[in-house]
Amino acid sequence: MAKILIPTPLRQYAGKHDAVEMSGATVGEVLNSLTSHYADLRRHLYNDEGKLRSFVNVYVNDEDIRYLDKEATALKDGDTVSIVPSIAGGSAGIAAPPLTLNKDEILRYSRHLIMPEVGMEGQLKLKAAKVALIGTGGLGAPLGMYLAAAGIGRIGLVDFDVVDFTNLQRQVIHGTKDVGRKKLDSAAETMLDINPHIEIDRFETALSSENALQILKDYDFVVDGTDNFPTRYLVNDACVLLGKVNVYGSIFRFEGQATVFAYPGGPCYRCLYPEPPPPGLVPSCAEGGVLGILPGTIGLIQATETVKLILGIGEPLVGRLMLYDALAMRFRELKLRRNPECPVCGDHPTIRELIDYQQFCGIPNQPHEPVAVEGDIDPVEVKAKMDRGDSFVLIDVREPHEYQICRIPNAKLIPLGDLPKRVNELDSADEIVAHCKSGVRSAKAVDFLKQAGFRKVRNMKGGILAWSDKVDPSVPKY
Amino acid sequence: MIRVEKQAWEAMVSHGESTFPKECCGVMLGSDGVVAEAIALPNVYTGPQEDFFVMDPADLNRVDREARKRGLDILGVYHSHPNCDAYFSKRDLANSCSWFSYVVLSIKNGRFDHANSYRPDFDQKEAPQEELIYG
Numbered sequence: 001m002a003k004i005l006i007p008t009p010l011r012q013y014a015g016k017h018d019a020v021e022m023s024g025a026t027v028g029e030v031l032n033s034l035t036s037h038y039a040d041l042r043r044h045l046y047n048d049e050g051k052l053r054s055f056v057n058v059y060v061n062d063e064d065i066r067y068l069d070k071e072a073t074a075l076k077d078g079d080t081v082s083i084v085p086s087i088a089g090g091s092a093g094i095a096a097p098p099l100t101l102n103k104d105e106i107l108r109y110s111r112h113l114i115m116p117e118v119g120m121e122g123q124l125k126l127k128a129a130k131v132a133l134i135g136t137g138g139l140g141a142p143l144g145m146y147l148a149a150a151g152i153g154r155i156g157l158v159d160f161d162v163v164d165f166t167n168l169q170r171q172v173i174h175g176t177k178d179v180g181r182k183k184l185d186s187a188a189e190t191m192l193d194i195n196p197h198i199e200i201d202r203f204e205t206a207l208s209s210e211n212a213l214q215i216l217k218d219y220d221f222v223v224d225g226t227d228n229f230p231t232r233y234l235v236n237d238a239c240v241l242l243g244k245v246n247v248y249g250s251i252f253r254f255e256g257q258a259t260v261f262a263y264p265g266g267p268c269y270r271c272l273y274p275e276p277p278p279p280g281l282v283p284s285c286a287e288g289g290v291l292g293i294l295p296g297t298i299g300l301i302q303a304t305e306t307v308k309l310i311l312g313i314g315e316p317l318v319g320r321l322m323l324y325d326a327l328a329m330r331f332r333e334l335k336l337r338r339n340p341e342c343p344v345c346g347d348h349p350t351i352r353e354l355i356d357y358q359q360f361c362g363i364p365n366q367p368h369e370p371v372a373v374e375g376d377i378d379p380v381e382v383k384a385k386m387d388r389g390d391s392f393v394l395i396d397v398r399e400p401h402e403y404q405i406c407r408i409p410n411a412k413l414i415p416l417g418d419l420p421k422r423v424n425e426l427d428s429a430d431e432i433v434a435h436c437k438s439g440v441r442s443a444k445a446v447d448f449l450k451q452a453g454f455r456k457v458r459n460m461k462g463g464i465l466a467w468s469d470k471v472d473p474s475v476p477k478y
Numbered sequence: 479m480i481r482v483e484k485q486a487w488e489a490m491v492s493h494g495e496s497t498f499p500k501e502c503c504g505v506m507l508g509s510d511g512v513v514a515e516a517i518a519l520p521n522v523y524t525g526p527q528e529d530f531f532v533m534d535p536a537d538l539n540r541v542d543r544e545a546r547k548r549g550l551d552i553l554g555v556y557h558s559h560p561n562c563d564a565y566f567s568k569r570d571l572a573n574s575c576s577w578f579s580y581v582v583l584s585i586k587n588g589r590f591d592h593a594n595s596y597r598p599d600f601d602q603k604e605a606p607q608e609e610l611i612y613g
Contacts, residue, residue: 007542008551009577018546043600044577053600055575057535064535084539085577088523089570090501090530091559154561192587199561199586201499 002030004081013040027058028071030081045083057084099124099153105197109151122311127153127197129310132219134158134207134235136187138285138295139225139249139302141173146303147223148191148198152310155191156201156219159183166478170292207231209354212238221309223247223302227284229276230357236261236269237354240345247306249298252282254291254326256298259317259336260305262345266318271339276361294326375446377458379467382433386410392431397445398464402437406475408467416441419448428454435460435467437478480554480579480595482506482513482612489516491590494558494583500527503557505541506581507550515550517541530569531557554579554595561586564594566605574598574605581610 001021006014014020015038022037024030031052035042047053058065059082065073075081101109101123112118112126131152133140136159147155161183163174171183178186188200203215207226212234216222222244224235232250239246239262246261248269261268301322308314321334344351385392396403396411403413414422416436426432432454434442439462446459460467468475482490486506493502493516503521506513519541523532533555542552555578559565564584566574574580576598584591595610 005542005546007577008545008553047601054602055573059535059539062536062539082539082542084535084542085575086533086535086573087503087538087555087575087578088530088532088573089557089567089580090523091562091565091567092529092569188587201561 001077002075002079002081004030004034005083007083007085010041010044010083013044014038024075026069026071026075027060027065027073027081030075031058031071055085055087057086058082059084099127101127105151108195108197112151117313118311122313123151125310125312126151126307129221130154130156130219131306131310132156132158132216132222133225134222134231135225135227136171136173136183137161137167137225137227138170138251138290139299140187141171142296142299143223143225143303143306144173144187144191145194146300147306148195150303150307151195152198152306154199154201154219156203156215157184157187158203158205158207158215159187160204160206166286170290170295172296207234209234209356212354213242216244217242219244221245221247221306223306224249225299225302229282230361230363232269233276233360234354234357237344237351240268241353245309247302247309249295249302251285251290251294251298253288254294256294256324256326257321258298258301258305258324259321260309263316263318265338267336267338268342268345270344271342272321272336274339274342279362291326294324297324297326375450375458376461377433378461379470382435382460382467383471385433390431392433393426394460395426395432395434395445396464397434397436397442402478405478406464406468408435408464408472408475411435416445419445423449423452426454428452428456430456432457433460434458436463438463438465479609479611480506480511480513480581482516482581482610483508484613486513486516487612489518490556490581490583493518494560494585495588495590497521497527497558498585498588499560501529501531501558501560503531503533503555505533505538505552506554506556506579507541507545508553509549509551511553513553516556528560552578554581556581556583558583558585564592566594566596566598566607570596571598571602571605574602576600576602579608580605 001023003019003021005019011018022030022033024033045056060073060079109123112123113120129152131147133143133155136144136157163178163181163183163186165179167174173190174186184202184204188202205211216238222239224246226232236246245263248261249258305317309316319336321336323332340347394411396413397416399415434445436442443459446457449457465477468477493504501521504516504518506516508514519533519537521527521531522534523530545552559582564582580596581593583593595608596605597608598605
């Protein structure tokens with residue numbers, strides 16, 4: 001005789017007993033006696049073919065019979081047989097009930113729903129869509145806000161940066177109160193405030209060759225809001241390898257570009273730019289500046305294309321590079337074609353996995369500590385020379401509009417570009433210190449002057465930014 | 479209908495939030511359709527747990543025996559759906575057991591959003607929703 005423990009929900013079919021004694025030499029025999037005795041129990045344990053249902057596990061004492069002799073497992077007197085369901089599941093496998101909009105959502109999306117091009121069908125496509133947004137900065141700000149407002153069901157944000165004051169001139173997703181916060185949190189908060197019906201995945205990381213495929217694989221579309229070449233090539237290659245469309249935008253000063261890359265049959269970023277520019281040739285927004293509104297215009301072109309692609313309406317910006325000039329207020333279009341020789345999306349691709357994009361773009365992987373170059377001088381030392389009344393000339397090689405923002409007293413303004421023609425204003429007998437904003441341009445000025453025969457010329461390390469940090473905090477940083 | 483008492487409900491919600499973005503799972507104990515206690519169980523699925531959970535039957539067996547000793551029954555099981563709604567997915571249905579109520583908790587961005595309860599049929603073909611009262 002073996003004792004069979006009856007699971008709670010099945011007791012109603014087993015005379016309300018929580019345990020019954022049954023005879024039989026094997027598990028199969030005992031269960032057979034049980035279900036003969038309590039016929040209603042049978043269908044709960046066995047399917048129509050007379051096999052134990054897939055979710056039924058049977059234990060003899062503490063052993064699962066699957067690891068013994070299954071239903072032929074022999075029983076001795078006093079053994080306890082337990083019937084234990086296997087419980088598993090999970091959200092994957094698409095919602096069994098189709099997506100719907102609730103009353104609040106219907107009201108919210110009313111202006112979409114009344115257009116036949118969107119309608120209920122389109123709004124549900126937006127809700128079902130998953131979009132990865134790389135970067136929550138200049139382009140990411142309008143993108144994130146409008147994609148959220150449009151009702152994109154799931155938006156993945158990738159950013160590792162922290163909000164600072166210089167962002168606020170254009171990154172309207174963040175506010176003054178957010179300075180010092182993670183951009184990811186600040187952006188997600190704004191987006192969820194605009195639309196609490198969406199879901200946001202946060203990836204607090206720099207997109208890299210190690211994580212890009214893993215992060216992007218679960219999204220339908222990728223929107224590139226990054227500001228540097230290595231990441232653009234990375235996003236492009238990852239999209240091509242994963243077969244995802246890449247909605248691209250870039251900005252500089254008063255001009256922007258936008259297009260859709262890696263659309264089936266269309267070109268990719270490498271078809272347009274097979275090689276990155278030499279490092280340092282194209283200034284970043286931090287170096288060259290940007291009209292604060294510009295990323296709004298370009299980001300919204302990207303948002304428009306994303307929504308069109310999801311809805312499957314209109315003519316996507318594929319094979320066309322949109323160029324925007326804010327000063328002329330003019331849009332132009334360049335035709336782009338997929339390059340059959342393209343190393344990543346061409347007919348015979350040679351790039352089949354992600355590579356080292358820092359190296360590809362000529363950027364050293366480990367930015368080594370700046371070595372004290374002979375001829376460097378610390379701002380503190382410059383100040384000490386001033387205080388001692390040492391005789392020397394301080395030249396400021398920035399641009400006049402930068403000089404208007406802030407200056408060091410008694411510095412002589414000679415913009416780097418003017419230096420060759422104004423070198424005669426300097427005396428090679430004088431001791432000269434050059435400075436700029438952060439020390440890069442003044443290093444070039446020092447090189448130039450040395451080649452011109454100046455001997456006593458030094459570069460103020462870290463520029464006026466370091467001066468503000470170390471000497472005079474009243475000097476504004478920009 | 480299934481009713482979950484406040485303490486048990488809070489335990490289920492905080493379990494779902496604590497394992498986010500992974501799925502949590504556990505058992506609901508009580509009697510006469512009222513859940514008095516939630517027992518958190520480990521999700522033993524060895525793959526990505528963001529959209530799948532598996533309970534170890536040995537855990538279930540142990541919980542069932544302990545519940546019997548205390549005069550409680552297993553009324554149902556619960557699990558979380560991180561960053562999606564509390565629907566009964568194809569995967570849920572394909573792995574369901576008709577003996578229990580299945581409470582699904584939707585956890586969005588790390589916070590409880592809503593929940594539903596389902597009663598799957600024998601053949602794992604349908605899982606009608608049942609009334610869920612909690613708190």
